[in-house]
Amino acid sequence: MNIVVCVKHVPDAQADRTFNESDNTVDREGVDGLLSELDEYAVEEALKLAEATSGEVTVVTIGPERAADALKKALQMGADKAVHVCDDAIHGSDAPATSLVLAEAIKKATDGSPQLVITGMASTDGTMGVVPAMLAERLGLPQVTYASELTLDGEKLTIRRDNDASVETIEASLPALVSVTDQINEPRYPSFKGIMAAKKKPVETWTLADLGVDAGQVGLDNSWTKVVEFAKRPPREKGEIIKDEGDGGTKLAEFLANRKFL
Amino acid sequence: MGEVLILVDHVDGKLRKATAELLTIARRLGEPSAVHIGPGAEAAKVTLAKYGAHKVYVFEDEAALSHLVAPQAEVLAAVVAKTNPVAVLIPSNTAGKEIAARLAIKAESGLITDAIDVQAGEGGPVTTQSAFAGGFTVKSQVTKGAAIITVKPNSAAIEPAPADLAAETVDLTLSDLATSSTITERKPKEKSGRPELTDAQIVVSGGRGTGGDFSPVEEFADSLGAAVGASRAAVDAGWYPHGNQVGQTGKQVSPQLYVAAGISGAIQHRAGMQTSKTIVAINKDEEAPIFELVDFGVVGDLFNVLPQATAEVKKRKG
Numbered sequence: 001m002n003i004v005v006c007v008k009h010v011p012d013a014q015a016d017r018t019f020n021e022s023d024n025t026v027d028r029e030g031v032d033g034l035l036s037e038l039d040e041y042a043v044e045e046a047l048k049l050a051e052a053t054s055g056e057v058t059v060v061t062i063g064p065e066r067a068a069d070a071l072k073k074a075l076q077m078g079a080d081k082a083v084h085v086c087d088d089a090i091h092g093s094d095a096p097a098t099s100l101v102l103a104e105a106i107k108k109a110t111d112g113s114p115q116l117v118i119t120g121m122a123s124t125d126g127t128m129g130v131v132p133a134m135l136a137e138r139l140g141l142p143q144v145t146y147a148s149e150l151t152l153d154g155e156k157l158t159i160r161r162d163n164d165a166s167v168e169t170i171e172a173s174l175p176a177l178v179s180v181t182d183q184i185n186e187p188r189y190p191s192f193k194g195i196m197a198a199k200k201k202p203v204e205t206w207t208l209a210d211l212g213v214d215a216g217q218v219g220l221d222n223s224w225t226k227v228v229e230f231a232k233r234p235p236r237e238k239g240e241i242i243k244d245e246g247d248g249g250t251k252l253a254e255f256l257a258n259r260k261f262l
Numbered sequence: 263m264g265e266v267l268i269l270v271d272h273v274d275g276k277l278r279k280a281t282a283e284l285l286t287i288a289r290r291l292g293e294p295s296a297v298h299i300g301p302g303a304e305a306a307k308v309t310l311a312k313y314g315a316h317k318v319y320v321f322e323d324e325a326a327l328s329h330l331v332a333p334q335a336e337v338l339a340a341v342v343a344k345t346n347p348v349a350v351l352i353p354s355n356t357a358g359k360e361i362a363a364r365l366a367i368k369a370e371s372g373l374i375t376d377a378i379d380v381q382a383g384e385g386g387p388v389t390t391q392s393a394f395a396g397g398f399t400v401k402s403q404v405t406k407g408a409a410i411i412t413v414k415p416n417s418a419a420i421e422p423a424p425a426d427l428a429a430e431t432v433d434l435t436l437s438d439l440a441t442s443s444t445i446t447e448r449k450p451k452e453k454s455g456r457p458e459l460t461d462a463q464i465v466v467s468g469g470r471g472t473g474g475d476f477s478p479v480e481e482f483a484d485s486l487g488a489a490v491g492a493s494r495a496a497v498d499a500g501w502y503p504h505g506n507q508v509g510q511t512g513k514q515v516s517p518q519l520y521v522a523a524g525i526s527g528a529i530q531h532r533a534g535m536q537t538s539k540t541i542v543a544i545n546k547d548e549e550a551p552i553f554e555l556v557d558f559g560v561v562g563d564l565f566n567v568l569p570q571a572t573a574e575v576k577k578r579k580g
Contacts, residue, residue, distance in 0.1 A: 013510075013529050017394045038511065095373060096366055124510065125394075127533075128375045129356075130363035133331065137364045142442035143330055146356055148504075161330075162505060164355050164460065164513075165273060169447040170330055176443075182511045183504055224372030224406040228388065230398050236541070236555050241548070244562025249570025252542065253578060255558045259540060261464065261486065261519050262578050 001055035003046045003116045004106050006135070007039040007074055009067035010125040017125070023220055024227035025092045026125055028064060035070040038120035040077070040187035041180050046118045047078045048185065049152060056080045060105050062090060062098060068203065075198035076190035082203040083109050089208055092220025095126070099134035101218060104211040106139065114139065117177045121146055132179035142172035148183035264348035265317075266292040267341060267408075269334070269361065270310070271353040275302020277309050279461060280353040282420045284413060285313035287380050289423060291387050292348045295319065297341055299334050300327040303429070311427035313420070321432040325441060331357055332440040335364035340434045342369045347408050349387050351380070354412035355460075362412050371407025378417050378516070378537070387411065395510065395529050396536030415460045416516055451505055457489045459506060464519045465538070467491030467508055469531075471524015471545060471564055474501040478568035479523050485575040491515065491535075493525045509534035523564045527552025544568065 011017045011031040018027045046057045059074040061067050062085040071082040085105050093101070106114050117139070122129035136143035147159035147170075157176055161168040162183070190198070208215055216222060242251060256262055268284040270277065281296075288294035295317040296310045303320040310318055319341045326333040338361065342350060350365065352358045354376050366373035379390040387409045391400045404410065459465065466488045468479035476490070483490045492502035494509050508515055510533035520538035525531060527543070527550055535541070536555065543552045548561040560567050 013395065013533075017397070019393075019398070019400075095363070096370075099367070121511070127510070128359065128363075128373075130359055130366075130373065130375060133360035133363035134367050136332070137335070137367045140439055142439075143332055143360070143364075144443055145330070145360060163357065164505075165451055165458070167449045167451060168330075168445050170443055171446050172443040224366070224370075225374055225402055225404050228401040228403055230393070230400045232398055233392075233396060233536075236557075238554070239541075239557035239559060241553055241556065241559040241561065243548075244560050244567055246566075247570075248544075248560040248562045248567040249572075250574045252544070252558065252560055252567060252571040253574035255542070256486075256519070256575065257578055259519075259557075261540075262575060 001050070001053045001115050002110055003050055003055055003057050003118060004109055004114055005042050005046045005057060005059045005074065005079065006102055006117065006119045007043065007059050007061050007070050008036045008123045009033050009061060009063045009070035010036045010123055013124055019230045023092060024230060025220060033066060033069065035073040036120060036124045038122060038124055038182060041182055041184055042118045042120045043074045043077050043079060044185045044187040045150060045180050049116070058083060058109050060102065060109060061085070062101055062105070071203060072198060073190070075201045076194045077188055078194055081201055084203060084205045085211065086205050087208045089215040089219050092223060093218045094223040094225050095128055095130050095134060096224055097218040097222065099131050099138055101208070101211065101213055102131070103135055103138040104213050105206065108206070108211060113175070114141070115175045117141065119179045121179050121181045132177060136177040139177060141175055141177040144170055144172050144176050145179040147178055147180045150178065150180065150184060264292040265345050266294050267338070267345065267347045267350045268294060268296055269338065269350070269352045269358070270296050270298040270306060272300070272302055272306065275300070275305060277306055279420070280415055282309065282313045283415070283418045284351045284353065285310070285315055286418045286421050287413060288351055289314050290382050291380070295345070297338060299337050300324060307427055307429065311425055312422050314423040314425045315427055316425050318427060318429050319432050320429055321434065323436070325436055328445050329441045330443040330445060331360045332364060332443065333436050334361045335368060336436060336440045337432055337434060338365050339368040340432055342408055349409040349411060352410070352412045354414045359412050362410050366410050369407055369410070371410050372404030373410045374402050374404060375412045377411050377413045380411055380413060392537050395533035414514070414516070454490070456483065457487070459489045459491055459508070459513050460515055462489035462515070462517055464488035465491050465508070465515050465517045466521040466523065467493065467525060468496055468502070468523050469493035469525030470495040472496060472501065474499065476502055478565055478572070482521070482568045482572045485572045493531050522552050523568060525552055526550045527555065
């Protein structure tokens with residue numbers, strides 16, 4: 001089975017993330033980037049399924065040149081090959097445009113018939129968590145998302161989905177689109193052997209033209225939403241900090257009473 | 263005034279608070295109409311009318327709720343195609359965001375998720391969102407089609423505005439694709455008797471510093487009538503259920519009061535609570551980053567501080 005995993009290169013959450021003043025897009029140049037942590041779970045789950053079914057894992061990303069680092073990490077973990085969709089016209093694309101390009105890349109990578117597509121639950125920068133559902137819609141695949149447990153029995157997929165107020169069991173047949181949460185597995189670290197092997201693995205770079213996507217359908221100017229303004233939240237005013245000298249709990253209750261919480 | 267659709271948020275026909283919040287917001291943007299999917303539409307009418315819905319579009323076929331999200335997107339897309347609304351407001355939970363995602367593609371309309379405020383503006387609704395773990399606020403607008411917006415809980419103070427409500431049935435046969443992912447079992451999460459995390463006015467959370475013993479956290483929460491949350495470290499250690507995790511990969515909460523006990527305040531946790539109105543922390547380590555956020559902090563052992571605070575709160579409440 002050929003499994004496709006979609007991954008994203010994101011600004012490191014530990015760094016000072018910000019926006020570009022010029023066009024209100026996420027600053028992807030001034031901040032160190034890495035494979036989105038939530039995508040590591042998708043790569044891991046794909047590797048496990050591929051190992052169990054003698055399958056193959058293809059990782060796909062969209063992004064500027066440096067996004068290749070995310071693919072490299074996935075290849076080091078054990079993915080077999082990678083596709084990098086890289087085109088200046090994509091800069092500033094919103095989720096619908098991103099899902100359009102990804103859907104076309106997935107089709108091209110699988111000769112038009114994907115069997116299993118796996119994604120993370122959300123990116124750690126945009127955090128919308130909507131691209132998996134959009135991909136299912138665009139690819140016409142059953143949507144099997146937010147899996148915290150997954151079993152594949154022949155063609156039958158079963159997942160556990162944790163909602164706000166309930167836990168659901170979802171079933172679907174392949175081909176399907178799956179997104180996984182951070183509860184599903186423990187992603188492996190790349191081994192030395194994996195790091196060396198990754199250097200020889202094939203990485204294809206595709207442009208919009210390769211995918212047959214018109215540049216007029218993507219990018220900031222063709223986005224279906226726009227950021228009007230962004231503002232750094234003013235730092236919270238430093239509050240009162242006391243050392244507990246035996247009456248810390250009482251003082252805490254006093255604070256809450258003064259703020260009318262009691 | 264143009265029509266504004268809201269997706270009714272209900273569990274087995276019982277309306278959730280988000281429904282009234284969405285209707286309150288919808289009134290700022292145009293004339294509110296509700297879309298009710300699944301059983302219970304008849305009983306819902308009273309509340310929908312109370313909060314200003316002029317119309318309710320009803321799709322009662324239970325198949326819409328026994329398959330994952332796609333049917334609800336199909337129903338909404340049918341109503342959008344018919345009514346050409348100004349905006350579609352959907353609760354910003356896991357399923358709501360996925361319904362909105364599919365609707366955006368079907369209706370070729372822009373999508374904004376996790377709005378914490380929505381106001382009328384020139385050229386359509388203007389949303390406010392929090393970005394990068396609450397470090398930024400971002401104002402956005404949809405530029406194509408109906409503005410599809412998912413709205414977080416507690417984003418509006420509910421106000422009644424009674425209206426005359428008319429009902430209309432949505433005539434639709436669900437596609438094979440929409441029914442290709444089947445919910446074979448749905449178990450409600452165990453009720454703790456405490457408020458729901460994302461709805462609660464007060465949240466008390468515990469982290470690594472609890473060492474796995476959440477009893478002082480729970481007792482303090484109960485004295486305040488609060489929901490209980492947990493940091494990722496505490497959840498990963500198996501000390502508290504994942505459903506109670508506050509943070510980037512858990513729930514994002516924005517209560518009036520947030521109490522962090524034994525939580526250092528890593529970026530992943532801050533992403534889930536930084537927009538809380540008042541923040542209090544108890545931590546042994548005076549260098550813990552959580553203290554950068556607090557209105558009031560106690561450097562000390564939560565096993566001493568919390569029980570004493572619980573007793574004092576109970577005494578003051580009588």
